[in-house]
Amino acid sequence: MNEHERRATTEALFRDVNERIAESAERFDAEETDFECECADPSCTHRVSASLEEYEEVREDPTTFLLIPGHEQGDIERVVSRRGRFHVVEKFQAAVRRTVIRLNPRRRPTAPTEG
Ligand SMILES: [Zn+2]
Numbered sequence: 001m002n003e004h005e006r007r008a009t010t011e012a013l014f015r016d017v018n019e020r021i022a023e024s025a026e027r028f029d030a031e032e033t034d035f036e037c038e039c040a041d042p043s044c045t046h047r048v049s050a051s052l053e054e055y056e057e058v059r060e061d062p063t064t065f066l067l068i069p070g071h072e073q074g075d076i077e078r079v080v081s082r083r084g085r086f087h088v089v090e091k092f093q094a095a096v097r098r099t100v101i102r103l104n105p106r107r108r109p110t111a112p113t114e115g
Contacts (some may be wrong), residue, residue, distance in 0.1 A: 004076060007040035008091070008099035011065055014038040019105050022055055037086075039071035046071070048086040062104035063091045 001009070018035045023032040026108035034063045035055060038047040047069045050058075058066045065077070072079055076096045090095045101107075 002095065004093055004095040005099045007073070007076060009103070010040050010042045011038050012103035013042075014044075014098055015065065015100075016105055017101075018055070019059075022052060022059075025052055026051075031032065035066065037068045037071055038065040038069040040073050040076065041071065044068075048080055050083075050086060054083065058088050060103050061107060061110040062106065063092070063097050065091075065100075
């Protein structure tokens with residue numbers, strides 16, 4: 001695993017934790033909840049307050065993540081949205097994109113080709 005893949009894997013792990021946080025927030029009808037910062041620092045323990053709606057928007061694209069402003073690492077990701085409490089970043093580094101897409105928890109099974 002190279003350095004880029006290692007960092008992408010860290011972010012994917014935080015994302016998996018957040019998927020479970022979102023599931024339980026949904027179960028308890030919480031509108032807003034505290035998510036883990038999805039940055040590439042494995043020792044980061046910061047929390048990000050976001051609504052489930054905001055979270056879903058980020059999760060829709062497997063290459064976007066939410067993190068504490070300033071936690072973005074400019075060589076692998078760029079800020080695509082500033083929400084005040086958190087930033088949304090998109091991975092642009094090729095190996096990082098490949099890794100987070102491969103580890104996407106929302107990946108659907110390939111649809112059978114029609115026709
Ligand atoms: Zn962080």
